[in-house]
Amino acid sequence: MVQDGATGGPPPQALTRYRILDLSRIWAGPYCTKLLADMGAEVVKMESLRVYDSHRGPVAPARGVVSYPDAEPGDEPWNRNGWFNCLHMSKYGVTLELTQDAGRRVFEQLVSISDVLIENFRQGSLERLGYTYDGLRRFRPDLIYVSMPAFGNTGPWKEYLAYGIGQEQLSGMAHMTGYAGDGPMKSGINHGDPITGSHAAGVVLAALRQRRRTGQGRYIDVSQQESAVSLIGADVLAYQVTGQEPQRRGNRSPGFAPHNAYPCAGEDRWVTIAAATGEQWQSLANIIGGDGGGDGLADNPKFATVGDRLENQDELDGIIAAWTRGKEPYPISQELQKSGIPASPVLRGPDLLQDPHFAERGTFVEVDHPKVGPKWYPGIPWKMSVTPGRVRWPSPSLGEHNRQVYGQLLGMAEKDIAGLERDGVIGVKPTGSRII
Amino acid sequence: MTQKDQSTPGSLPGLLEGVRVLDLTHHISGPYCTRLLSTLGAEVIKVERPQTGDPIRGIGRIEPTTEVHGNDGGRRETEIPPYPPLQRGGLAQVAGGGDAVSPWFLYLNSSKKSLTLDLKSARGLEIVKKLAVKAQIVVENFAPGAMDSLGLGYSQLSQLNPALVMTSISNYGQTGPHRDWKALEINLYAAGGLMNITGEEDRPPLKEGAPLAQLGAGQNAFVATMAALMYAEETGQGQHIDLSIAEYATNILENALMQYSYSGVEYSRVGNRGYGRAAWGIYPCGDGHVGIISGPDTNWPEIAKFMEREELADPRFVSRQGRLENADEIDALMLPWLLDHDKVDIFKAGQDHGLGFAYVATMQDILEMEQLTARGYFVELDHPATGPLKYPGPPINLGSNTSPLMKGGSEGDSSGGQHHGWVYRPAPLLGEHTQQTLEELGYDDSEVRSLRDRGIV
Structure with a gap:
């Protein structure tokens, strides 16, 4: 609907000619379509008024929930949730009830004009509504259909459900993460979700490219679990060769020392430092030693080779921590980087938004959402020289683009759209909220 | 294979x-x-x-x-x-x-x-x-x-x-x-x-x-x-x-950044507990570790049935907020049962009652996981330096362009099935x-x- 690249307009975008009908929710599916929308794809996000994307949060949340602006849910909390609003920028938001015949007819029209349909319902959900891949191809013969339930569409676990936290466990990621000597640890986010979304986005593009050559669509069965296991493939191989399970080592490395997070001045401030080569170690030892830390560090035989440093790592980490403890993480990092030593601050929320490097690169973008006001969001995760991605508009309110999509795109008359509204087939106010 | x-x-x-x-x-x-x-x-x-x-x-x-x-x-x-x-x-x-x-x-x-x-x-x-x-x-x-x-x-x-x-x-x-x-x-x-x-x-x-x-x-x-x-x-x-x-x-920070951006409240480390949630994390069990995940909300009371602890169905625990306020009590109620059961059994008990449980899989567990082997996920490649090894297969299953579900996926047949297109x-x-x-x-x-x-x- 929006064409870039006209004379004098903004630069072109890579994917403007592709339309994605997006029934996905939560994170994995929306991250997939976010990456495509970032590059100009026309993504139509379809939600139900009864069961909208649960990242929008409850209809009536408690006050003080911090994912709302100033912890104030406001009159339309479902339009004011940061979880949702960081994942749907530049997408069109529509509502539609597939349980009503009128809604199904509209859905079928949407399918007929879409290149890709993507859903991450529980396995078989769309089929229970009467829509199989073969059935949908009646409306769009070359449709690319992406179904991404937790464990894929076949196998004994196909109807099981999983959250990102569970995928980290079932993929082996959690098993190898944790403090040395302690149990497995979850990450602060859920890696399984964006990983699956990103894999799916790339494969969808490959399938679109192939469709351009063959004229044929394709059914794409995504197991979120298999996608996550793909990231630990080397460890699966190593286990078969050595018979040894990976060990949890905290922040340490089996091959290098030092390699850790060290405390800095202030509360919960940290800097990461690693020396991957003998040269880096010598530079680090000279800096710390020159600063009066670790008496004769550079010449201490206990730390001469990497084997020595690994063996005496507790003592070494103690010396480095004593040196970092009174200092700030940024200046330490800058000083060490000048000597070619890998070091970086452990960035927290405010640091990220104020970081000079990220600021210069536009890593985070300020977007003015009409129901929220101007706030900072993660931006486009890469730079393209000819077709730079950009945020075209904020995440849609529930049903915000109903008229645009159903009127302009499908060519429905205003009275018909009003009829759908009257019958509760479309709308902008939730009629229920099943939060999962 | x-x-x-x-x-x-x-x-x-x-x-x-x-x-x-x-x-x-x-x-x-x-x-x-x-x-x-x-x-x-x-x-x-x-x-x-x-x-x-x-x-x-x-x-x-x-x-x-x-x-x-x-x-x-x-x-x-x-x-x-x-x-x-x-x-x-x-x-x-x-x-x-x-x-x-x-x-x-x-x-x-x-x-x-x-x-x-x-x-x-x-x-x-x-x-x-x-x-x-x-x-x-x-x-x-x-x-x-x-x-x-x-x-x-x-x-x-x-x-x-x-x-x-x-x-x-x-x-x-x-x-x-x-x-x-x-x-x-x-x-x-x-x-x-x-x-x-x-x-x-x-x-x-x-x-x-x-x-x-x-x-x-x-x-x-x-x-x-x-x-x-x-x-x-x-x-x-x-x-x-x-x-x-x-x-x-x-x-990929998602809410970890957004809540700071929206409300100025920093996200913090919460160990193995879910952020702002209870019964949402990694717990020890008889033979390793499991993921107890109290979602979807509506299915939570089911846990009392298979863990045989009626107290877990306490109305105080039904909402997310209620569980958060009583996190330690819930953990204490679950722990004896968890320690007495094995990870795959706990995982399936949860899933069979509609809860999104998981378990902490080791490399051995992954190679033996019935879901992965049923779907023919692994690919065997024979490199001269190692002999044949099982490699994780496609991150995405491409099916085919004529059939709604890949042929033979459940039998592990790769010809046009699970590995079609790869x-x-x-x-x-x-x-x-x-x-x-x-x-x-x-x-x-x-x-x-x-x-x-x-x-x-």
């Missing part, structure tokens, strides 16, 4: 058949990007330094916490300690020096070709430029500026091939004040904001065991590369992609495809011999 080589005559073509990729990557992030391209059927020609190759070949037993990506131009510690003795004959040296393989190398470089080339020699440059003319895609993860100083920067290569897509993956990106900062995974995980929110509240921030920032960045680079390839094919216009690993990390070959020996690649570029035997004698290939 699946057939060993999908590329044998008569097998189905990969989705990206006909695409040629000049692969100037090493270590982890770049090779994962080009692995996705090669296993989808693109011809990926990996250029490696003569004699030594990709540094990750030389690290015999790479533990998941070993990150070797960095801006150090491929230099590596020469004093790496001995790795544990290997079973089954181990990772033997094959075909002379520099041909060591490691699990990381084997996994990340499946289905690629290896061409050795000295990029610092004039003849080496000439060869790589010829390849850039014949390729649609170049992927590299040298330190920013290195390609320019080799004479292989985007401005130089795009003159030779205007439709070329060049993807550069680096620690912090090609611009900005930290552009030249050196980094390993731990530094990138920290700079990207992910480390601060992982681990226990009163202990140091923690990195992931697997190098997920580098792998995730490589995976996102695959998405960007595919989009640029499509645009180039549609318009004839190539372009340069600049992807930063640290920025990948910031891009192509698996063992990772190449160092320089395995040098002769072939040079011949295809028109070099005759004596020229190739001369290049070899001079150490250029």
Whole structure:
């Protein structure tokens, strides 16, 4: 609907000619379509008024929930949730009830004009509504259909459900993460979700490219679990060769020392430092030693080779921590980087938004959402020289683009759209909220 | 188990058949990007330094916490300690020096070709430029500026091939004040904001065991590369992609960033408890660890039935907020039952009652997981250095274009089933495809011999 690249307009975008009908929710599916929308794809996000994307949060949340602006849910909390609003920028938001015949007819029209349909319902959900891949191809013969339930569409676990936290466990990621000597640890986010979304986005593009050559669509069965296991493939191989399970080592490395997070001045401030080569170690030892830390560090035989440093790592980490403890993480990092030593601050929320490097690169973008006001969001995760991605508009309110999509795109008359509204087939106010 | 080589005559073509990729990557992030391209059927020609190759070949037993990506131009510690003795004959040296393989190398470089080339020699440059003319895609993860100083920067290569897509993956990106900062995974995980929110509240921030920032960045680079390839094919216009690993990390912070942005309240470390949730994390059990996940909300009271603790159905625990307020009480009620049961049984008990339970899978668990084997997920590849090993298969199941569900997926049949559209070959020996690649570029035997004698290939 929006064409870039006209004379004098903004630069072109890579994917403007592709339309994605997006029934996905939560994170994995929306991250997939976010990456495509970032590059100009026309993504139509379809939600139900009864069961909208649960990242929008409850209809009536408690006050003080911090994912709302100033912890104030406001009159339309479902339009004011940061979880949702960081994942749907530049997408069109529509509502539609597939349980009503009128809604199904509209859905079928949407399918007929879409290149890709993507859903991450529980396995078989769309089929229970009467829509199989073969059935949908009646409306769009070359449709690319992406179904991404937790464990894929076949196998004994196909109807099981999983959250990102569970995928980290079932993929082996959690098993190898944790403090040395302690149990497995979850990450602060859920890696399984964006990983699956990103894999799916790339494969969808490959399938679109192939469709351009063959004229044929394709059914794409995504197991979120298999996608996550793909990231630990080397460890699966190593286990078969050595018979040894990976060990949890905290922040340490089996091959290098030092390699850790060290405390800095202030509360919960940290800097990461690693020396991957003998040269880096010598530079680090000279800096710390020159600063009066670790008496004769550079010449201490206990730390001469990497084997020595690994063996005496507790003592070494103690010396480095004593040196970092009174200092700030940024200046330490800058000083060490000048000597070619890998070091970086452990960035927290405010640091990220104020970081000079990220600021210069536009890593985070300020977007003015009409129901929220101007706030900072993660931006486009890469730079393209000819077709730079950009945020075209904020995440849609529930049903915000109903008229645009159903009127302009499908060519429905205003009275018909009003009829759908009257019958509760479309709308902008939730009629229920099943939060999962 | 699946057939060993999908590329044998008569097998189905990969989705990206006909695409040629000049692969100037090493270590982890770049090779994962080009692995996705090669296993989808693109011809990926990996250029490696003569004699030594990709540094990750030389690290015999790479533990998941070993990150070797960095801006150090491929230099590596020469004093790496001995790795544990290997079973089954181990990772033997094959075909002379520099041909060591490691699990990381084997996994990340499946289905690629290896061409050795000295990029610092004039003849080496000439060869790589010829390849850039014949390729649609170049992927590299040298330190920013290195390609320019080799004479292989985007401005130089795009003159030779205007439709070329060049993807550069680096620690912090090609611009900005930290552009030249050196980094390993731990530094990138920290700079990207992910480390601060992982681990226990009163202990140091923690990195992931697997190098997920580098792998995730490589995976996102695959998405960007595919989009640029499509645009180039549609318009004839190539372009340069600049992807930063640290920025990948910031891009997946989701609510960890948003709640600070929206309300000024910082996200914190919560260990194994879900953020703002209870009964949402990793718990010990009889034979390991399980994921107790109290979602969907509506199904939570079911837990009382299979854990045989009526108290767990207490109305105080029905809402998320109620569970959060009574987290310790709930944990104490569950723990005896958990310790008395095994992980797979707990997982299934939860799932059978509609709860999204999980369990902490070991490598052994993954290889034996009934869901993965039923779907024919693993691919068996026979590399001369290791013998046959089971490799994780396609991250995405492509099915076919005629059938709603892949044929034979449940029987593990790979012919047009689970692995349809993907192509698996063992990772190449160092320089395995040098002769072939040079011949295809028109070099005759004596020229190739001369290049070899001079150490250029």
